[in-house]
Amino acid sequence: MSEEVHPPISILPSALAETQGDRPFVAIVRSRQELCRWLSNPLPGLRWLQVEGMLGDPEAWREAAHGDSNIPLDVVLSDPALEFSHLYRLVDACAVRPIRVTIPAAPGLTKAIRLAAALQLPVRVLPGQPSAAALEELQDALQFYLHEKTVDAPVEFFHSVLANMCDCDTGSLWTILEEDPDAFRHYDADGRARVPRTSGPDQSEITSNGFVRNHLSHLVAQGAECATCPWQRPCSGYFKWPDPAYSCEGVKQLFFNIQTAGNEIRQDVASFTEADKEILSEPREATP
């Protein structure tokens, strides 16, 4: 039996996306004109639009609130401390298309996550190699995600890593955060493939498949702490890129807190016995 191979989704600037046709791609839009172009006349392969630097433009969000197409949007904040309150501008557009918010681990992250949660917007947090200050924000954001009952929409990467800790195979952070070159191929303005979070001229390592596997193997061979890390599988060296010398002490605490929550969920699920399943399957009277 042959395994179906999905081509990677290309993530590329709007101008380069015009030639994609029905190949799967994400167009990066940075102006109202680009946004409107793809909303009004999307190519068949367009999966979603990555919207950058446009939260300050109210008119763009009026356009996005039109229901000409239901192309999903991934709205990227570059400075959450300054931009978080602009999320209110997405309210109308949310009614006509799926919208996700992507937020870097930076000052203001928790504010942006709180407001996104209040607006029922799913979130993708890009941790990169977080500084001490960013780690504090990540810890606060994680506590909010794990314990605030009003949170409905997923906050990635917490959500999928938590699922991973509960025996669901959600892949590694590279996949969860759409940075695995085998599944998501990022291109720069010159059309060159890039590994996310790097800008140097030598990008040859992603021209072959298996970047993440090779990266982790290399780290282990070099004696990095990944070799004995209990969260090697969900991480796969994510936090050791691009700087392999990055200390994972802080991110391990993050994983530990997610693991603890995962353990609690597993215990709850385990207490849900086979007998309970039988009881639930019995017909019962409606209750108020």
Next chain:
Amino acid sequence: MSERVFSVILLPTSDCNVACDYCFEHKEPHRLSLVLVPLLTRRLLDHIENENIEECEIYWQGGEVMIMGPAWFEDARKIMDRAAAERGRRFVHYLQTNLIGYSPAWNRVIRGMFNNSLGTSMDYPNIHRKLFKGGAAAYTELWSRKLHEAQAAGIAVGVIAVLHKGSLEVGPERFYRYFTSELGLSNFQVNTPFPGGPAHEVEGGFQLESIELAEFMVGLFDIWIAEGYSSGVSVAPFDALIDHFTGEQARLPCIWKENCSNQFISVDAKGTVAQCDCWVTSYPEYFFGNMFQEPDLTGMLKTSRARREFVERPKRLVEDEDCLSCRYLSICHGGCPVRTYSALGTMMAKDPYCEVYKTVFACAEAHAGEILRARAAPIISLRERHTVGDPCVVT
């Protein structure tokens, strides 16, 4: 086409047939001429077409709408619905009236245009709603008679009650019994009062102390849960809050929307456009423009400096107030601009009833928790029985 709905609070007249103490509206005899209805309709349809919205809700109120007479509504409906159908759009009409002018002559239009339902208002005790002759007692008597006539005609009637000091004095139990037992209603809504309109001695007395108001609201919530929730009585906004906290789709009132400026406007008989009826009747400094003088409603809403404040308000509140750290932000968003403006002279602050709302939200959350536990109780009970009866299970 978008699933968004655009709503218009349409005041075909600001004239009124009663003399309530706390009315914030400038009562003017001006009435919307049928000659202008096609133009009004065209402007609204142009706008929802620009916004790619299929449906426009029209909330007819005044002033007092029944002053216009049923024949006027029949004609207005024909003009509006025909024009909408020609453009593949739809108007849905709702009626809010004081009922004083109700007679069986209205039944046909209420059935045909308003889905055989209407909204009206009454307080308990009624101290402030008055007829020009006869005062509050006569108002209550006449209104009650009209209510029963409408109910007898098969019209579904919902009642809005504005709380005042007298309501707090009689307490939530008598208040609840009045609407359910005495009036036989199964659907009513409680609104918090606010001193709308120009400064006015009587109106100034309508702002209630938060602690007393919160206690009343919680008491009323408790009674409704104990007696009404399971027996089909709907009390807004409590029912929507229970929906929200039990994970159901909830239709929360406009005061707790993400941003009311996104969802509705109000238009008066002269074509004045403002955020809602409170603004269009009371605060000229916040008019967005005039629909009969400006050809493009979409453009007006986009460029109005007055409207920009409404649009920016929730954003400012999460920056400047403590709303962002409130666990109820998702169901409040800083509350109502007009309640804030009328109390504080600015809308760039959170609703002065913030503490009341938080108390009510916490009460709703607690009741919803009990409801969810009650729903699970048969499973837990069965589980215990299975466990006791199963010798393999060590307890």
